[in-house]
Amino acid sequence: MISRSFKDRFLLATFWSAGLAILLVLTGIIGYLLLRGGSSLTVEFLTTAPRGLPLGTSGGVLPAIKGTLLLVLIAVLAAAVPGLITAIYLSEYGESSKFTTLVNITIQCMAGIPSIVTGLFGYAFFVVYLGFGFSLLAGGLSLGIMIFPVIVLTARDALLAVNEQYRLTGAALGVSRWYMLHRVIIPQAAPAILSGILLAMGYAAGATAPIMVTAAVISAGMSGGLMEPVMALPYHLYILFSQHISMEKAYGTALLLVLLLLFLNITALLLKGRQGKGGY
Amino acid sequence: MSIQVKNWSVFFEKYPVLHNIDLEFNGQGIFAVIGPSGCGKTTLLKSINRTAELDRGFNCSGKILLNGEDIYQKNDAASIRRRVGMVFQTPVALPMSVRENVLFGPRYYGEKNKRKLRDICERSLKQAGLWEEVKDKLEHPAGELSGGQKQRLAIARALAVEPEVLLLDEPCSSLDPASTMLIERLLTQLSGTLSIVLVTHNLFQAKRVAHQTLLMMAGQVVEYGPTGQLFSKPVRQETADFISGLTW
Numbered sequence: 001m002i003s004r005s006f007k008d009r010f011l012l013a014t015f016w017s018a019g020l021a022i023l024l025v026l027t028g029i030i031g032y033l034l035l036r037g038g039s040s041l042t043v044e045f046l047t048t049a050p051r052g053l054p055l056g057t058s059g060g061v062l063p064a065i066k067g068t069l070l071l072v073l074i075a076v077l078a079a080a081v082p083g084l085i086t087a088i089y090l091s092e093y094g095e096s097s098k099f100t101t102l103v104n105i106t107i108q109c110m111a112g113i114p115s116i117v118t119g120l121f122g123y124a125f126f127v128v129y130l131g132f133g134f135s136l137l138a139g140g141l142s143l144g145i146m147i148f149p150v151i152v153l154t155a156r157d158a159l160l161a162v163n164e165q166y167r168l169t170g171a172a173l174g175v176s177r178w179y180m181l182h183r184v185i186i187p188q189a190a191p192a193i194l195s196g197i198l199l200a201m202g203y204a205a206g207a208t209a210p211i212m213v214t215a216a217v218i219s220a221g222m223s224g225g226l227m228e229p230v231m232a233l234p235y236h237l238y239i240l241f242s243q244h245i246s247m248e249k250a251y252g253t254a255l256l257l258v259l260l261l262l263f264l265n266i267t268a269l270l271l272k273g274r275q276g277k278g279g280y
Numbered sequence: 281m282s283i284q285v286k287n288w289s290v291f292f293e294k295y296p297v298l299h300n301i302d303l304e305f306n307g308q309g310i311f312a313v314i315g316p317s318g319c320g321k322t323t324l325l326k327s328i329n330r331t332a333e334l335d336r337g338f339n340c341s342g343k344i345l346l347n348g349e350d351i352y353q354k355n356d357a358a359s360i361r362r363r364v365g366m367v368f369q370t371p372v373a374l375p376m377s378v379r380e381n382v383l384f385g386p387r388y389y390g391e392k393n394k395r396k397l398r399d400i401c402e403r404s405l406k407q408a409g410l411w412e413e414v415k416d417k418l419e420h421p422a423g424e425l426s427g428g429q430k431q432r433l434a435i436a437r438a439l440a441v442e443p444e445v446l447l448l449d450e451p452c453s454s455l456d457p458a459s460t461m462l463i464e465r466l467l468t469q470l471s472g473t474l475s476i477v478l479v480t481h482n483l484f485q486a487k488r489v490a491h492q493t494l495l496m497m498a499g500q501v502v503e504y505g506p507t508g509q510l511f512s513k514p515v516r517q518e519t520a521d522f523i524s525g526l527t528w
Binding site for chain 2: 176
């Protein structure tokens with residue numbers, strides 16, 4: 001009896017310290033960023049364009065914020081609808097045919113493609129072949145390809161998590177699958193689907209590789225034109241520290257990016273907690 | 281409504297679940313199906329509203345006739361399911377209000393008239409013996425109801441599309457004795473206007489409510505006939521053993 005309770009306590013302590021370690025790593029990163037970059041995170045930093053020589057030694061990151069938001073927006077617009085349709089197919093209509101298995105494997109593999117490879121594809125296909133050039137559109141679509149599998153997999157699991165009995169009840173009333181989907185299944189899964197989309201947005205906002213070869217430049221205006229190159233937070237950060245332009249501004253940018261991702265992820269978590277409640 | 285099952289066999293993948301079932305159930309009343317776990321009771325029930333085919337690897341041969349019409353002849357399973365309502369073992373409240381649960385079917389079938397919808401809701405809930413308990417909370421989430429109430433709600437939802445047959449798959453197995461009593465009384469009332477097929481684990485339940493009882497074992501019909509006769513003067517030895525509790 002004593003040894004069993006000792007084992008229990010030992011295991012509990014192990015799991016607890018694993019959790020604590022994760023927490024420490026995260027707070028460590030954020031704390032360090034706050035310490036090094038907190039002072040540069042001013043209103044001016046958020047509302048002006050980079051200045052100085054070399055560019056970025058003074059001024060702010062407004063065009064990069066705008067660029068990142070636009071890139072993420074295009075990525076989500078491009079990936080969300082096809083992602084949802086694929087997820088619905090896989091969860092509701094796919095049954096377990098060989099084709100479904102193939103689609104599932106393809107999507108798992110897609111999720112594992114290194115982001116720089118997605119970038120290379122985006123460069124070859126959007127920038128060169130389709131002639132979009134180095135542009136917001138090419139970057140956004142490349143990010144869209146990157147987040148597509150994330151959206152499919154989270155939405156598929158959200159749909160599969162809806163009580164199977166609802167589907168049986170609908171079928172037994174002779175109600176069509178589509179009616180069941182839009183009146184019951186999708187509303188039930190909606191919080192978790194949205195949560196997956198937000199996570200995917202965070203993933204896109206932080207990705208550097210796909211945009212550095214398709215869209216992002218050191219300096220761009222604020223035009224926001226689809227065919228214009230853009231600045232983006234992660235790429236700006238990369239330039240600031242890799243070229244030793246300004247470590248202070250680099251930490252400020254990093255802090256801003258992490259706060260943005262934290263905001264997206266926390267919102268996603270809160271939404272996911274509402275799955276299945278849907279007001280009922 | 282007459283239900284005739286002729287030489288009916290069901291396989292899932294290659295595994296046989298029902299073998300050459302032949303039976304006939306005429307008119308109103310309650311038809312109970314009893315038998316040990318895994319003997320194919322639920323598959324037989326789900327064959328009658330064509331929901332068995334939703335499970336993977338379903339294959340069948342033979343015929344099931346409702347009022348003489350072969351229900352597997354047409355490709356339209358939905359119209360059969362509308363005519364043959366079904367209530368499951370676990371009470372299911374759809375994630376919406378009590379009213380919307382009842383009106384789920386009628387709305388799907390295109391009923392838009394508000395007065396008619398209100399009447400359908402009230403009539404179905406009254407038929408299911410739930411009206412008095414929920415009439416002041418029709419807008420409340422159905423998830424708030426108790427297990428027994430949810431099961432009666434499921435019956436009301438099935439009745440709202442005016443089926444000719446009602447199938448129930450162990451509807452009381454997760455309910456307390458009081459709720460069970462209520463549902464049994466309700467089924468007896470409904471059997472005046474509706475054919476009811478009731479799968480039950482509970483031999484006493486079959487004895488209490490069923491007009492006819494069918495005993496199945498290993499996917500085959502052992503015996504069926506008027507309930508009183510099956511329980512008091514079974515023809516087959518297996519039946520006698522089963523009802524005296526030797527083989528389950």
